[in-house]
Amino acid sequence: MTPRRVVRRIAASALIAVVLAFFAVPMLWLAGAPFDARPGLGLRWPDWTLANVRATLAHPYALTSLANSVLLCLVACAVTTSSAALAAYALSRVRLPGRDALLYLLLLLSSxxxxxxxxxxxxxxMLQLGLIDSRLGTALVLAGGLLPAAIFILKDFVDAVPRSYEESARVFGASAGQVLGHVVLPVARPGIAMVLVWSFVNAWGNFLLPFLLLRDVGRQPAAVLLRTLQDEGGSVNLAVIPVFSLLYSIPVVVLYVLVDKRYGFRFHGGIKS
Amino acid sequence: MAAIDIAGVSTTYPNGVRAVDGLDLRVADGELFALLGPSGCGKTTLLRTIAGLEPAAEGSVTIGSRDVTRLPPGARGVAMVFQDYALFPHMTVAENVGYPLRVRRAPREVQRSTAERVASGLSLSELLDRRPGQLSGGQQQRAALARALAVEADVLLLDEPLSNLDARLRLEARTFLKRLQHDLGLTTVFVTHDQAEALALADRIAVMEAGRVRQLGTPREVFQRPSDTFVANFIGSTPMNLLDAVVRDGHVECAGARLARVPHLASGTGVIVGVRPEYLRVDEHGITGRVSIVENLGVTSLVTLECAGGALVSLTVPEQDEPALGRSMAVTAAPGRLLLYAAEDGRLLDSR
Structure with a gap:
């Protein structure tokens, strides 16, 4: 190996190490700090204890907020996926003048x-509708925001379902509902799985909407509560935050692993017949 | 079991194209019927109109004694196999074959037992638990056929049934399809752009062009007496010779040769002489030309002669008699194989 190549290899490895550390440090903190007797914002080998876990479980709002998060996300996720599936099917199959422009406009406006x-x-x-402090109302607003992008993603998957599948089912006498349920949705399943996870993760991490629309701390989801976790003195509650952060990140990881195992993410959406 | 009656059917697409144009056709009960034509001639649209996938703008479609023109596809008693087979990739072969019964909400066991029964008739029993993606092209075709047969419909429609198979398999599938249809006696309409396939399979053929039927007849009739130059050109694996000719003194004159006697045609009438390369033979006199190209077709060779006036005439000769390039040859048509078409509209006038 020439000296030049050695230097290049060393430089490349160093760069990779720095980038890796950048991503690894928060992860390591999340793994260590929850079980550290004296958790701080720095990274260090923990003095193992479960006291923080007990403190978190004893916190009056920690578990309720996680339950609130699950509720918000499940409703938003279900509304988004089911409406997007129907809308994507219709938009994919019905010839509508200016359809593509409509889709792009929706996508643009949704952000x-x-x-x-x-x-x-x-x-x-929401105030005039009397839906402030309503978890269902908040979930619907979340779903409304996710819907355009979800339709956009799903339409590509539905477009990839050959028309002959549907026609074949129709010749056998299948009704529109049967065509959708037996043929189109199962074939577009990877896309639906993807939208399901994507909308869940998005709703799970959304801070601003629930922060504004849910004033009662007992109804706030985890993402909002995290901001208000302080001890009596008003400083950051470092006993609760690390454990709470860990609990907060588990559902998304679990969901991702489950769906990936079941369907395997296929972002290209190509279907071989 | 049912005949299909198509009366004055027109099918128009939203963009205004009249894909099928006032077409009349009757497919007899138990017949294997081919819709043949070049791409864009409306043959697939006609098939889809029979299936109910395209609404007929005018006319009526009757299956058996039932007018099905306004009925949805599922209520017509037809089964259809699509060109890409349209097997559902997320279902096993058994689920695919049993699907028509699932639509009718038959119990699972009935779906399975019907699938097993139909599949065994098409030697698919070993493959029932595979998914379509794990089948070869021929197996997929049989699975799609099995699914269509599970419907127990009156009429079977096949859209380009052999076009997705490779050449070798196509011959096997053709024989298989013909035997199956013969055994079942099911009224079958299939679409193809391959004239050889239509000739080999069908009991009767409708040759279509621009949404209309140009000729209707048995494979023999269509092959031997094409009713116009379009059909003459389209049918046959080696294209028919179509030569400009004129009538002089009661004889057809073509490429400097005097061919057949046509006493009823006036002198000076323009005609087109049609004769298949297979029906031309080497003779002492006749159309004379020099051998310009020789193509090997296996058992025979296709010889192209360049005649007086630049006309090209093809004939087939046994491969052992292949002539040398540049040699001068004279050819005449076998008796009764010379067809005369009107020069102005390409209609068949006579054969000699």
Whole structure:
């Protein structure tokens, strides 16, 4: 090996090490800090204890907030996936003038609709509907924000389902519902699995919407509660935050692993007949 | 078991294309019927109109004694095999074959037992628990056929049944399909663009062009007496010779040769002489030309002669008699194989 190549290899390895450390440090903190007798914001070998776990479980809102998160996400996820599946099927099969423009417009507006810019009108709307502090109402707003992108993603998957499958089922006498349920949705399943996980993760991590629409701390999801975890003195509650963060990250990881194992993410959406 | 009556059917696409144009056709009960034509001639649209996948803009479709023109596909008593077979990739072969019964909400055991019964008739028993992706092309075709037969419909429709198979398998599948149809006696309509396939399989053929039937007849009729130059050109694996000719003194004159006697045609009438390369033989006199190309077809060779006036005439000769390039040859048509078409509209006038 020439000296030049040695230097290049060393430089490349060093760069990779730095990037790796950048991602690994928070992960290691999440693994160590929850079980450390004196958790801090730095990374160190923990003095093992379960006291933090007990403190977190004893916290009046920690577990309720996680339950709230699950509820919000399940509703948002179910509404998004089912509506997106129906809308994607319709948009894929019905010839509509200006359909593509409509889809792009939806996608464009959706980032505005649930984005920060539209927060005030959304808040006013929900206030007038009497849906402030309603978890269901918040879930619907979350779903509304996710829907355009979900339709956009799913339409590609439904487009890839050959029309002859549906026609074949129709010749056998299948009704529209049977065609959808027996043929189109199962064949587009990888896409649906993907939208399911994607919408769940998005709703799970959303802070701003539930923060604005849910004022009662007993109804707030984990993402919002995390911000308010302080001890009596007003400083950051380092006994609860690490354990809570760990609990907070588990569902998403589990969901991802489960769905990946069951369907295997196929982002390209190609279906071989 | 049912005949199909198509009366004055037109099918128009939303973009205004009239894919099928006022077409009349009757497919007899138990017949194996071919819709043959070049791509875009409306043959697949006609098949889809019979199936109910395209609405007929005009006319009526009757299956058996039932007018099905306004009925949805599932209520017509037809089964269809699509060109890509349309086997559902997420179901096993057994589930695919049993699917028509699942639609009718038959119990699972009935679905399974029907699938087993139909599949065994098509030697698919070993493959029932495979998915379509794990089958070869021929097996997929048989699975799709099995699914269509599980419907127990009156009419079987096949869209390009052999086009997705490789050449070798196609011959086997052709024989298999013909025997199956013969055994079942099921009224079957199939679409193909391959004239050899249509000739080999069908009891009767409708040759289509631009949404209309150009000729309707048995494979023999269509092959031997094409009713116009379009059909003459389309049918036959080696294209028919179509030569410009004129009538002089009661004889057809073509490429400097005097061919057949046509006493009823006036002198000066323009005609087109049609004769298949297989029906031309080497003779002492006749159309004379020099051998310009020789193509080996296996048992025979296709010889192209360049005649006086630049006309090209092809004939087949046994491969052992292959002539040398540049040699001068004279050819005449076998008796009764010379077809005369009107020059202005390509209609068949006579044969000699």
């Amino acid at each position: 505005v609709v649930t984005g920060t810019a539209a927060m005030v009108p959304i808040f006013v709307l």
